[in-house]
Amino acid sequence: MSHVPVKFAYWVPNVSGGLVVSTIEQRTHWGIDYNRKLAQLAEQAGFDYALTQIRFTAGYGAEYQHESVAFSHALLAATERLKVIAAILPGPWNPALAAKQLATIDQLTNGRVAINLVSGWFKGEFHGIGEPWLDHDERYRRSEEFIRALKGIWTQDSFSFAGDFYRFRNYTLKPKPLQQPHPEIFQGGSSRAARDMAARVSDWYFTNGNTPEGIRAQVEDLRAKAAxxxxxxxxxxNAFVIARDTEAEARAVLDEIIAKANPEAVQAFGHEARNAGAASPEGEGNWAKSSFEDLVQYNDGFKTNLIGTPEQIAERIVALKAVGVDLVLAGFLHFQEEVEYFGRRVLPLVRELEARAAAQAAA
Known part of the structure; x- marks a missing residue:
């Protein structure tokens, strides 16, 4: 197990409806005042990153959405150490714009911005804004070119690139980002194409919620390909965290989220998500094996099972670290209160268990 402490990120609720497709009461808001305070609480709690979401159209309870890059900058302006990962979608963005935007934000925030390149899974959204919907593996080919272009622009002068999707001729960006060699590049996905791309070009790979065994298999595949x-x-x-003083309280919250799930929205989301995955050559991809309950939380966050007491959750996080997880991307029901609780009750236990494991390894 690595001696580097596991890192923590949280989903920024810059989209309405929170992170569950349920009518359960959520003391979470998509607006900037709520999110500024949340970013400050998360920084104090010991979170390393915040991840903004990119959505262009309403759907599945997400009626209101703030644009991710502008919102990321606002959160960076309100914090001092937190890194904010801006989600960007190829199609609406091209690499020249993204490289320029993020280089400026990196300069303005002392090197604290990162990017999450989202290849796209919501066909209706692309149609709604007049963007062509590419075949599954083509979306990943485009994303890979996007990342290669970004890295080239950020690290080279007179950068030239001739891809199927993007072209550059002797392009020099100045100023370049402060971060060396460049801002961190995150990318998600659960399909083979997503892992293959990550193993070639990305710094970080976000996987859907899963058991330690399921994650171990993905990590081994990824590391072998990367090597x-x-x-x-x-x-x-990804993990949806429900930390409560007792396991019974935590389980009751999960039961209520599922009992109050919006079945039409969950089924529509499941249908849309599976369409995107079914188009992958192996007929898999995100959510291929997700149950109704799993789909109530985007990206299978319940499967990671960070649901219970602080002690149980800390132990499960360290078990995830043991199979190769470097970062936990956490979602919550009531973000402000629960991020604060997580920082106070869960994170110190994780650090304690890590220190113990390191001492045992040294001995």
Whole structure:
């Protein structure tokens, strides 16, 4: 197990409806005042990153959405150490714009911005804004070119690139980002195409919620492929965290979220998500094996099972670390209160268990 402490990120609720497709009461808001305070609480609690979401159209309870890059900058302006990962969608963005935008934000925030390149899974959204909907593996080919272009622009002068989707001729961006060699590049996905791309070009791979065994298999595949490419990659896992003083309280919250799930929205989301995955050559991809309950939380966050007492959750986080997880991407029901509780009750236990494991390894 790595001696580097596991890192923590939280989903920024810059989209309405929270992170569950349920009518359960949520003391979470998509607006900037709520999110500024949340970012400050998360920084104090010991979170390393915040991840903004990119949505262009309403759907599945997400009626209101703030744009991710502008919102990320606002959160960076309100904090001092937190890194904010801006989600960007190829199509609406091209690499020249993203590289320029993020280089400026990196300069303005002393090197605290990162990017999450989202290849896209919501066909209706692309149609709604007049963007062509590419075939599954084509979306990943485009994303890979996008990342290669970004890295080139950020690290080279007179950068030239001739891809199927993007072209550059002797392009020099100045100023370049402060971060060396460049801002961190995150990417998600659960399909083979997503892992293959990550193993070639990304710094971080976000995987859907899963058991330690399921994650171990993905990590081993990813690391072997990355090593063959002379590349190294870190892994983040999605988790919906329900930390309560007793396990019974935590389970009751989960039961209520599922009991109050919006079946039409969950089924529509499941249908849309599975359409995107079914188009992958192996007919898999995100959510291929998700149950109704799993789909109530985007990206299978319940599967990671960070639901219970602070002690149980800390132990499960350290078990995830043991199979190769470098970062936990956490979602919550009532973000402000629960991020604060997580920082106070869960994170210190994780650090304690890590220190104990390191001492045992040294002995």
């Amino acid at each position: 063959a490419n002379g590349h190294s990659i870190k892994v983040g896992v």
